[in-house]
Amino acid sequence: MSKKTAGTFSSQLGFVLAAAGSAVGVGNIWRFPYLAAKDGGGLFLIIYLILVFTFGYTLLASDIAIGRKTQKNSLRAYRLLHPKWNFLGILTFIVPLIIMTYYAVIGGWILRYVAAYCTNEGAACAEADFFPHFISNPASSAAYSIIFLALTVFIVYKGVESGIERCSKIVMPLLLFIVIAIALYSLTLKRSDSDGTVRSGIQGLFFYIKPDLRQLNPKRFLQILLDAMSQLFFSLSVSMGIMITYGSYVKKDVNLNKSIAQIEWFDTAVALLAGLMIIPAIYVFKGMDGMQSGPSLIFVALPQVFASMGKIGLLVAPAFFIMAAFAALTSCISVLETIVANFMELLHTSRKRTCIGVSAFYFPASVIIALGYSLFYVDIPLPNGSIGQLLDLMDYISNSLLMPFIALLSSILIGSIVGYQWIAEEFCHNGCKMARKHVYAFMIRFVTPVVMCILFLQAVGLFNK
Structure with missing residues (x-):
């Protein structure tokens, strides 16, 4: 498959916004805030920030450099690193194949709230049974998943520059504007209870940023570390072939040092702002109990917060869920693009024909997951001791099992077999050098393999026995 067929990003800005769009998704808007609340606020933030600029940089730099240097998608790229490691490309390709079965379902959930708040159903969203009733309604849950997937397919069908890049240039600045606006508004909130207790958004901010060292022990610290590490995978779109695919679309004159730094900062800023706009609001209207809402934070607890805001909530709620829909859309686009690009290279078919063929599988697959x-x-027992449904199973296999395993093997391949210089050389264009070469070398050779091994062993349930 020629590069002309695959497509390229027209500029560094186009690449950064598209890659940031992939990274900024449901993981930032939904998962990051509830993990930060669950894991004691500031301590989670400190650990996460350290991981982003060490592990995150290592995994992100590896994926993007592999893509641009090989000019191949993940299915073929690893063969060029080492012929005997081609199986790693196959494993990497399996991850987006699995993720795509359920990502449109989550996007459909968000789209349902957008529709509700943009009509006269906004008040109903605050009812405790609104979300369970929706996802258990076969016709409604399937329909919204199909609509969200159809929009994703249309953008990928249009191609790299005309579809993905153009969408990202519009959506990402708008998303950032909405996030900042709601975050600032959350800090102005104040509420008085019947007993005279006053809670403010500023107090919620301190809960968010202040490390909670109470009841901290080695086991709890390890759990926070693992939560932060799994969030990094979820957030940066690493070890799933997406950044390898996007890297293969990057021109040689693009400065990878600047691009990767911009992606890191953009993604991290949106995650931090997501926590800033959600946690203070939850604190003001639901107190400390609201911080334990877990995965239901934005689908159950947050609509109740919006309802408590009165008329202003009718403006903030649709803005929030529209922003969340944008974030989910850009991530879903990147997953589908990775699948389409790999099949284009594997089957030597055109983008449009491949899109149609792939979507013929994922429309019914998404419906099946939605009907789960x-x-x-x-009820499906998972290795971590929890009970899940079809969506939870697909998410567990892709994010908890395969992604740490792929990162483990990839770090061994680059750090101990091919050599980190193979990656560092790709940064050396137009007089540039790899900016964090020594950090990268140390992480890829010594630290990443150990931590990824621990993550994988935790995922298979070793630490739960």
């Missing part, structure tokens, strides 16, 4: 809370409901 109704017609196909089944």
Whole structure:
């Protein structure tokens, strides 16, 4: 497959916004705030920031450099690193194949709230049974998943520059504006309870940023570390072939040092702002109990917060869920693009024909996952001791099992077999050098393999026995 067929980003800005769009997704808006609340606020933030600029940089730099240097997608790129490690490309390709079965379902959930708040159903969203009733309704949950997937397919069908890049240039600045506006508004909130207790957004801010060292012990610290590390995978779109695919679309004159730094900062800023706009609001209207809402934070607890705001909530709520829909859309686009690009290279077919063929599989697959809370409901025991449904199973296999395993093997391949210089050389264009070469070398050779091994062993349930 020629590069002309695959497409390229027209500029460094186009690449950064598209890659940031992939990274900024449901993980930032939904997962990051509830993990920060669950894990004691500031301590989680400190650990996460350290991981982003060490592990995150290492994994992100590896993926993007592999893509640009090989000019191949993940399915073929690893063969060029080492012929005997081609299986790693296959494993990497399996991850987006699995993720795509359920990502449109989550996007459909968000789209349902957008529709509700933009019509006269906004008040109903605050009812405790609104979300469970929606996802257990076969027709409604399937329909919204199909609509979200159709929009994703249309953008990928249009191509790299005309579809993905153009969408990202519009959506990402708008998303950032909405996040900042709501975050600033959350800090102005104040509420008085019947007993005279006053809670403010500023107090919620201190809960968010102040490290909670109470009841801290080695086991709890390890859990926070693992939560932060799993969030990094979820957030930066690493070890799933996406950044290898996007890297293969990057021209040689693009400065990878600046691009990777911009992606890191953009993604991290949105995650931090997401926590800033959600946690103070939850604190003001639901107190400390609201901080334990877990995965239901934005679908159950947050609509109740919006309802408590009165008329202003009718403006903030649709803005929030529109922003969340944008974030989910850009990430879903990157997952589907990775799948389409790999099949284009594997089958030597055109983008449009490949899009149609791939979507013919994922429309029914998404419907089946959506119906996992109704017609196909089944309790599935997971290795971490929890009970999940079809969506939870797909997410566990892709994010908790395969991604740490791929990162482990990739770090061994680059750090101990091919050599980190192979990656560093790709940064050396137009007089540039790899800015964090020594950090990268130390992380890829000594630290990343150990931590990824621990993550993988935790995922298979070793630490739960």
